[in-house]
Amino acid sequence: MPRRDISFPINRCGHRFRAWAGFVVAALILAACGGSSAGVKLDIAKKVALADFPGGVGRGYPSAQMIAGGKSNPPLQPGSPAPDFALVLEDGSHLSLSDLQGRPIVINFWATWCGPCRLEMPELMRAAVNDPNLILLAVNVQEAPDAVAPFADDFTMTTPVVLDSKGILNKLYAVRGLPTTYFIDDSGAISAVYSGPLTPPALKERLDAIR
Numbered sequence: 001m002p003r004r005d006i007s008f009p010i011n012r013c014g015h016r017f018r019a020w021a022g023f024v025v026a027a028l029i030l031a032a033c034g035g036s037s038a039g040v041k042l043d044i045a046k047k048v049a050l051a052d053f054p055g056g057v058g059r060g061y062p063s064a065q066m067i068a069g070g071k072s073n074p075p076l077q078p079g080s081p082a083p084d085f086a087l088v089l090e091d092g093s094h095l096s097l098s099d100l101q102g103r104p105i106v107i108n109f110w111a112t113w114c115g116p117c118r119l120e121m122p123e124l125m126r127a128a129v130n131d132p133n134l135i136l137l138a139v140n141v142q143e144a145p146d147a148v149a150p151f152a153d154d155f156t157m158t159t160p161v162v163l164d165s166k167g168i169l170n171k172l173y174a175v176r177g178l179p180t181t182y183f184i185d186d187s188g189a190i191s192a193v194y195s196g197p198l199t200p201p202a203l204k205e206r207l208d209a210i211r
Helices: 014-034 115-130 145-154 168-172 200-210
Strands: 063-065 086-088 094-096 105-110 135-141 161-164 180-184 190-195
Touching: 063 168, 105 115, 105 168, 115 135, 115 200, 135 168, 145 161, 161 168, 180 200, 190 200
Parallel strands: 063 161, 105 135, 135 161
Antiparallel strands: 063 086, 086 094, 105 180, 180 190
């Protein structure tokens, strides 16, 4: 897959349709003004640090969740804040992407069936292991945990393997194909987006920009 940098009929149903039209338009306007999507309200008592996540491959396999009040259609151009979301462990412990601000972050969208994802994963994992300050979130897109775990074992993925089983992050980050990788600087802003398999030089260039 080639690399891609991302910067990001009315039916005539008679009078009954027209009577409902005003109601529907009003509802859409109210939704647009809110600019948010339904999300989970997280228990503040269960908020943890990334260091408190389980150790080992998959780091507990947190699930991706939208946060209550979070924007569903945030801007995605370089310089914009990265869309926030929660990483929720099976016991309810959680943290949000915004909690990680202050460190460079890489969000990689992948799937087990994706050949290019398999090609680039060793480089991503090597970068994460060699730089303890770098946070790599490996977001699996809409696959079952029993399919994800063997892949994570094969590549010794000791960073959080995020299960996006409902495609929440895939939609939030407007992912058009796999793999897609977001690079986020220590201020929490999007630095770059890379679509397609990362080569070592391409990865180094973008990591250097967020470190």
